Amino acid sequence: MxxxxxxxxxxxxxxxxxxxxxxxxxxxxxxxxxxxxxxxxxxxxxxxxxxxxxxxxxxxxxxxxxxxxxxxxxxxxxxxxxxxxxxxxxxxxxxxxxxxxxxxxxxxxxxxxxxxxxxxxxxxxxxxxxxxxxxxxxxxxxxxxxxxxxxxxxxxxxxxxxxxxxxxxxxxxxxxxxxxxxxxxxxxxxxxxxxxxxLGQIFTVTSGDDSDNGSEDQQEHEKGAQHLEDPFGSWQVLLPHLRQPGTILNFGGLLPTQPLEADLYLIYEHLVLGLPMVVFSLDPHLCSMFITNCVDLIKPMVYSKKVYDYVTVHTCPDTFPQGGLYGVTNPLLAKSDGSFLLIDLTTHDNAYNAPDNRTITAKPSLSKLLNFRPPQLQLHREGSIHKGTHRRVLTPQKIDLSSDEAIRSHFHRMSRLLNDLLSMDPDTAQPHVPTHLKGLYDKLRS
Structure with a gap:
């Protein structure tokens, strides 16, 4: 394209x-x-x-x-x-x-x-x-x-x-x-x-540790600290923008899990395999937030292609839409030819028309904006994830969607397990691969 x-x-x-x-x-x-x-x-x-x-x-x-x-x-x-x-x-x-x-x-x-x-x-x-x-x-x-x-x-x-x-x-x-x-x-x-x-305040930051939780003392020491490489915003802000109810397009039938979990698993699969993705929103705030949270989702694994939180028609690289993860706000860049995963968040962007701390009459408070969540009534509006030609290899599992930490922990544990499995020599050891991960593991091995 x-x-x-x-x-x-x-x-x-x-x-x-x-x-x-x-x-x-x-x-x-x-x-x-x-x-x-x-x-x-x-x-x-x-x-x-x-x-x-x-x-x-x-x-x-x-x-x-x-x-x-x-x-x-x-x-x-x-x-x-x-x-x-x-x-x-x-x-x-x-x-x-x-x-x-x-x-x-x-x-x-x-x-x-x-x-x-x-x-x-x-x-x-x-x-x-x-x-x-x-x-x-x-x-x-x-x-x-x-x-x-x-x-x-x-x-x-x-x-x-x-x-x-x-x-x-x-x-x-x-x-x-x-x-x-x-x-x-x-x-x-x-x-x-x-x-x-x-400027009179103290920011407490730490990079955190991608290994398991560590000692209780360490957990207590880091409680409430901001991680240097953490994305801004959270999945609790982003989840309402993913479509529900329904199923991901082109799957040929209902999935055994809730649509939101299936959406997250499909996104995770594309990230781990380094497949191209385009996130389309009406403003750079939402698409760049989505991109930074996607990159964080697969830690300690790394997305193998280029990442672009936000590109315009004047800054879009020649490789677009292949070879990377892109956040866009221009409809000309959001036309799917089936060769990449297109995440269209624009259906839910009208939630911003409700009172949301984005429009104010006094000094702005950025912390309110970063924690903004659309009203509950917007959760049942239909959006769309266009799957493209990729054939799913990862079986979705139940996810605790109650908190941002629970969502991250679920996928971080899965990434660490995949990392451990891939570090084993298949000629000298027969790793035990959980059934729901076997398709993804085989794809990564190949």
Whole structure:
């Protein structure tokens, strides 16, 4: 499936603005030592605003980095939703993530974005659309969602304004203060619990352990800690968006388990086998949340293909839709040709029209957004998972759907068992493979 992507002519203007930032070389309060210390956790903060004439318009970058034009294009277009409301009467905001292979640094980079739509009497459209993003060499979405939330809600600018409505000069001071906090953090270490002071609060994080639970003391020590590689949101938020009641399309009959369990097992099977998947939603918040939770679902196993939390028509790789896991919001990218699993979440997106903390009249609270769950009455609306041509090899089992932890534990145990079975030499040992896993095990062996 080929997609022609033509960049707006005005995009050159935005890239030239980026070049001006570099030429000025004005890091003011940011010393070389601070920039080096920051880079252990993050590369830079950026403010990108949508301009009717230019498109993505870079307003601020701390510290300034000379990105390649290809990287800059991905960053700017990924920082803004492809579709937004036509009329804005109150604050609207959403958090999302994206990732890409950087040609500037030759490593994967991860973007964490808070997009805000702000009513404004100075704008000809009546509102301003702006994104604050932090770019990092690490996939720490839950940590950086908290960082951005605190920046935008602390109201610590000198004028008393929030970060989003502050002047550019105030934004610089505020971001430099945030950067100074991060420079004092210890090195990222997935083996130990870390306490990270930030703007008067302390984020307690740990990578967790993919092995079994460990000692009771260890469990108590880590209780309530955020795992660095944990996704943002949860399956309790996402489950209502999967279709029910019904069965997965093209299975040729009813399944012996509830539809939601069958859906999760089909998704898990595609992840373990490295099969292509496309998640379609009306906004990048939901599709990137779904993608990050999918990647987490198969720990300690790893999805063997490329992962893209959110892509647009301007950032979509040439390999799309094959060879990866993609989150999209453009209907042109969500047309299934049967060669991949298409998860269509748009049927349930109308649940967001109900009161849900996404539209507010005061300072945003990102924690409310990340924990948002559609109203119960939306649970029985029908959605769709288009299976494609893949023939199922994994037999669904009963899952405790009562909590996010129970869902993750169910699939993590299964992944650890598969890992152990695959590590055995079949010529010297005859592993006992549970019946429901045998088809998947044989497929992985082959």
């Amino acid at each position: 080929a997609h022609r992507r033509t960049l707006p002519n005005s995009f050159t203007s935005s890239f030239n603005i980026h070049e001006v930032f570099i030429d000025k070389g004005d890091h003011s309060a940011l010393s070389a030592g601070m920039i080096s210390s920051l880079s252990r956790w993050a590369l830079c903060f950026m403010v990108v605003e949508f301009d009717v004439d230019i498109g993505p318009d870079l307003k601020l970058m701390r510290p300034s980095i000379k990105f390649s034009e290809a990287d800059f294009r991905v960053i700017c277009f990924s920082a803004l939703p492809e579709r937004t409301a036509n009329e804005v009467k109150a604050w609207e905001y959403q958090f999302h993530t994206f990732r890409f292979a950087s040609s500037t640094f030759n490593i994967p980079l991860y973007g964490n974005v808070l997009f805000s739509t702000i009513p404004s009497t100075t704008s000809t459209r009546g509102y301003i659309q702006q994104s604050l993003l932090v770019l990092s060499p690490h996939c720490f979405p839950r940590l950086f969602s908290d960082v951005i939330s605190l920046i935008t809600t602390s109201g610590a600018c000198q004028s008393g304004q929030d970060f989003i409505t502050a002047t550019p000069q105030e934004k610089v001071v505020f971001l430099d203060n945030a950067i100074a906090n991060i420079t004092h953090w210890p090195n990222p270490d997935k083996r130990v619990r870390l306490d990270l002071p930030f």
